[in-house]
Amino acid sequence: MNLPFTLDADTVWYAIGDGSLDKSAHKLDDYPRIIILVDENTHHHCLPVLHKLVPGLENCDVILVSSGEKNKNIAQSSYIWNELTRLKAGRDHLLLNLGGGVITDSGGFAAATFKRGMRFLNIPTTLLGMVDAAIGGKTGVDFHDFKNQVGLFVDPVGVIIEPLFLKTLDQLQWQSGFSEVLKYALIMDKDLWGKVQGKHFSEIEDWGTIITKASRDKIDIVRFDAAERGVRKNLNFGHTVGHALESYFLRTHNETTHGMAIAAGMICEAWISAKIFEFDAAHLVEIVTMIDKNFERFTFDESKIPLIIELMHQDKKMRGNKLLFSLLRRLGKATHDVEVSPHLIEDSLRYYFKGEV
Incomplete structure (x- = not known):
């Protein structure tokens, strides 16, 4: 087991490791209302886990979008904005992005542009999200099939990297x-x-250490160069x-x-x-x-x-x-x-x- 640790990095806090969600759940009490963004996969596999670990979130409104890179576009952003408007979301509320890179990218972008800035929190549920996409404040969507053509640098208030969600992944997502x-x-x-050289990803056992190392690598770089003008x-x-x-x-x-x-x-x-x-x-x-x-x-x-x-x-x-x-x-x-x-x-x-x- 990798014990959870927390890190306050300028305006963003991170909780990383087994039990990190439980350890950091009290931070969610800072917001008068939380709205959860999921796709059909995380709605089925991950939302019940979230509800079990943080029972107080069971009564939160949920916005459900379609999964996949092909849906990371302005049309999906517009749908999220419509739902936030329908739900009368406010700038002091929190959008909780529960999913992989598509969810954290598009959810962050939708929140950052809604009413000129609604706060958001990333809880990545894929390996890709945990070591890369959810960290660093890059939000955005694809446009005319060009990757991440429209977007903003906007930090989430926090990132919770809970390895328990990895149990929901198929081999294709591990590989990605x-x-x-x-x-x-x-x-x-x-x-x-x-630690990884010469191994197939399915042969690796100590994923907790590897996720911690990779996520810390990313955090260290973005703290030094948030706007990607140099080493980032x-x-x-x-x-x-x-x-x-x-x-x-x-x-x-x-x-x-x-x-x-x-x-x-x-x-x-x-x-x-x-x-x-x-x-x-x-x-x-x-x-x-x-x-x-x-x-x-x-x-x-x-x-x-x-x-x-x-x-x-x-x-x-x-x-x-x-x-x-x-x-x-x-x-x-x-x-x-x-x-x-x-x-x-x-x-x-x-x-x-x-x-x-």
């Missing part, structure tokens, strides 16, 4: 979240890499290519998981890193082998590569006509704002699809 764990290990935490950009490793792939699959109505797309992005961007910074080729092999052990590769026609690169030009890291990447200088050390040529990006995608360039 594991990509972000690997990202932290690769960009900044060689000790974490040592390192967290985008794998995401320039990965988000373009996600957008591509959204357009083709063949939705994939965030984790699958980021895993593919990390292979491409590790290859680019090796080309630009000339780090040990053995480390590239080690990284790619680890990712391939845990994620199947996408297969589709090489003729789609120009479209994928075109989608990258909607990336938030674009400066002028320059595509800027966060890359690895070596295993455990990242850097950001690295300009990469379209030719090198094309070659990285060919490397991913063919295993050669």
